[in-house]
Amino acid sequence: MSQQLNTRTARSGVVHVMNERRSFRYLYLCGVGVGAKHLLYQKNFHLALQREVGGREVRQTYNGYKITVEGGIALPIPELDPGWKGLNLETTRCKNFRFAVAHFGWQDQSQVDS
Numbered sequence: 001m002s003q004q005l006n007t008r009t010a011r012s013g014v015v016h017v018m019n020e021r022r023s024f025r026y027l028y029l030c031g032v033g034v035g036a037k038h039l040l041y042q043k044n045f046h047l048a049l050q051r052e053v054g055g056r057e058v059r060q061t062y063n064g065y066k067i068t069v070e071g072g073i074a075l076p077i078p079e080l081d082p083g084w085k086g087l088n089l090e091t092t093r094c095k096n097f098r099f100a101v102a103h104f105g106w107q108d109q110s111q112v113d114s
Contacts, residue, residue, distance in 0.1 A: 012065065026050055026103065027072060030096060033062055046095040048075040048103075078102045 002020060018027055026048060033043025043062040049072035057069040077099045080092040085106070091097055 024051075026075065028096070028099060029067065029069075031061060041093065044095070046077060046099075048077055048099050049073065050075050075099070075103070 002018070027050075029045065029047040029049070031045035033040050033045075035043060045059070045061045045067070047057065047059055047067065047069070049057065049069055051071060052073045053071060055069075055071060055073040057067075057072060057074045059067045059074075061067065077095050080098050080101065082089055082092055084092045085108070
Protein backbone atom coordinates (compact mmCIF):
# COMPACT_ATOMS: atom_id res chain seq x y z
CA MET A 1 0.00 0.00 0.00
CA SER A 2 1.25 3.44 -0.84
CA GLN A 3 2.21 5.69 2.05
CA GLN A 4 1.83 8.64 -0.29
CA LEU A 5 -1.69 8.00 -1.56
CA ASN A 6 -4.16 6.12 0.63
CA THR A 7 -7.39 6.68 2.52
CA ARG A 8 -5.74 8.89 5.14
CA THR A 9 -3.70 11.00 2.71
CA ALA A 10 -5.91 11.34 -0.39
CA ARG A 11 -6.91 14.93 -1.14
CA SER A 12 -8.96 16.38 -3.96
CA GLY A 13 -7.23 18.67 -6.44
CA VAL A 14 -3.71 17.51 -5.59
CA VAL A 15 -1.17 16.03 -7.99
CA HIS A 16 0.42 12.81 -6.72
CA VAL A 17 3.67 11.65 -8.31
CA MET A 18 3.81 7.91 -7.74
CA ASN A 19 7.54 7.57 -7.25
CA GLU A 20 7.78 5.51 -4.07
CA ARG A 21 9.51 2.70 -5.94
CA ARG A 22 12.31 2.88 -8.45
CA SER A 23 10.42 0.63 -10.84
CA PHE A 24 7.19 -1.32 -10.98
CA ARG A 25 5.30 -3.40 -13.53
CA TYR A 26 1.87 -2.14 -12.59
CA LEU A 27 0.12 0.49 -10.56
CA TYR A 28 -3.30 -0.45 -9.23
CA LEU A 29 -5.61 2.26 -7.92
CA CYS A 30 -8.44 0.94 -5.80
CA GLY A 31 -11.02 3.04 -4.00
CA VAL A 32 -13.67 1.36 -1.88
CA GLY A 33 -17.06 3.05 -1.75
CA VAL A 34 -19.29 3.35 1.27
CA GLY A 35 -22.70 1.86 1.88
CA ALA A 36 -24.39 -1.50 1.82
CA LYS A 37 -21.96 -4.31 0.99
CA HIS A 38 -24.17 -5.79 -1.74
CA LEU A 39 -24.05 -2.44 -3.60
CA LEU A 40 -20.34 -1.70 -3.27
CA TYR A 41 -19.49 -3.25 -6.62
CA GLN A 42 -21.29 -0.25 -8.15
CA LYS A 43 -19.20 2.23 -6.18
CA ASN A 44 -15.73 0.74 -5.90
CA PHE A 45 -13.09 2.29 -8.14
CA HIS A 46 -10.50 0.12 -9.88
CA LEU A 47 -7.87 1.27 -12.34
CA ALA A 48 -5.01 -1.05 -13.25
CA LEU A 49 -2.19 0.74 -15.04
CA GLN A 50 1.02 0.03 -16.86
CA ARG A 51 3.66 2.67 -17.43
CA GLU A 52 3.67 4.06 -20.96
CA VAL A 53 5.37 7.28 -21.99
CA GLY A 54 2.74 9.64 -23.38
CA GLY A 55 -0.12 7.51 -22.05
CA ARG A 56 -3.06 9.21 -20.38
CA GLU A 57 -6.15 7.87 -18.65
CA VAL A 58 -9.07 9.83 -17.25
CA ARG A 59 -11.72 8.15 -15.11
CA GLN A 60 -14.46 9.31 -12.76
CA THR A 61 -15.51 7.78 -9.45
CA TYR A 62 -19.14 7.05 -8.59
CA ASN A 63 -19.28 10.25 -6.54
CA GLY A 64 -17.82 12.55 -9.19
CA TYR A 65 -14.10 12.70 -8.45
CA LYS A 66 -11.98 12.85 -11.60
CA ILE A 67 -8.82 10.75 -11.67
CA THR A 68 -6.26 11.67 -14.35
CA VAL A 69 -3.16 9.55 -14.87
CA GLU A 70 -0.25 10.73 -17.00
CA GLY A 71 2.42 8.34 -18.24
CA GLY A 72 0.34 5.18 -18.06
CA ILE A 73 -2.35 3.19 -19.82
CA ALA A 74 -5.22 1.20 -18.38
CA LEU A 75 -5.03 -2.58 -18.38
CA PRO A 76 -8.01 -4.90 -18.62
CA ILE A 77 -9.36 -6.69 -15.59
CA PRO A 78 -10.82 -9.89 -17.07
CA GLU A 79 -13.80 -11.69 -15.61
CA LEU A 80 -13.50 -15.08 -13.91
CA ASP A 81 -16.25 -17.66 -14.09
CA PRO A 82 -18.33 -17.94 -10.91
CA GLY A 83 -16.85 -20.71 -8.79
CA TRP A 84 -13.55 -20.67 -10.71
CA LYS A 85 -11.11 -23.13 -9.11
CA GLY A 86 -13.73 -23.84 -6.43
CA LEU A 87 -13.44 -20.34 -5.00
CA ASN A 88 -16.38 -18.42 -3.58
CA LEU A 89 -18.23 -15.74 -5.50
CA GLU A 90 -16.83 -12.89 -3.41
CA THR A 91 -13.30 -13.91 -4.42
CA THR A 92 -13.99 -14.54 -8.11
CA ARG A 93 -15.83 -11.22 -8.45
CA CYS A 94 -13.05 -9.26 -6.71
CA LYS A 95 -11.34 -7.08 -9.30
CA ASN A 96 -8.07 -7.00 -7.36
CA PHE A 97 -7.99 -10.80 -7.36
CA ARG A 98 -8.99 -11.06 -11.03
CA PHE A 99 -6.24 -8.63 -12.04
CA ALA A 100 -3.65 -10.60 -10.07
CA VAL A 101 -4.70 -13.88 -11.69
CA ALA A 102 -4.61 -12.37 -15.18
CA HIS A 103 -1.28 -10.61 -14.83
CA PHE A 104 0.64 -12.74 -12.33
CA GLY A 105 -0.96 -16.15 -12.85
CA TRP A 106 -2.39 -18.76 -10.54
CA GLN A 107 -0.91 -21.84 -8.92
CA ASP A 108 -3.14 -24.53 -7.49
CA GLN A 109 -2.35 -25.36 -3.87
CA SER A 110 -0.98 -28.77 -4.90
CA GLN A 111 1.58 -26.99 -7.12
CA VAL A 112 2.58 -24.68 -4.26
CA ASP A 113 3.02 -27.53 -1.76
CA SER A 114 5.35 -29.56 -4.00
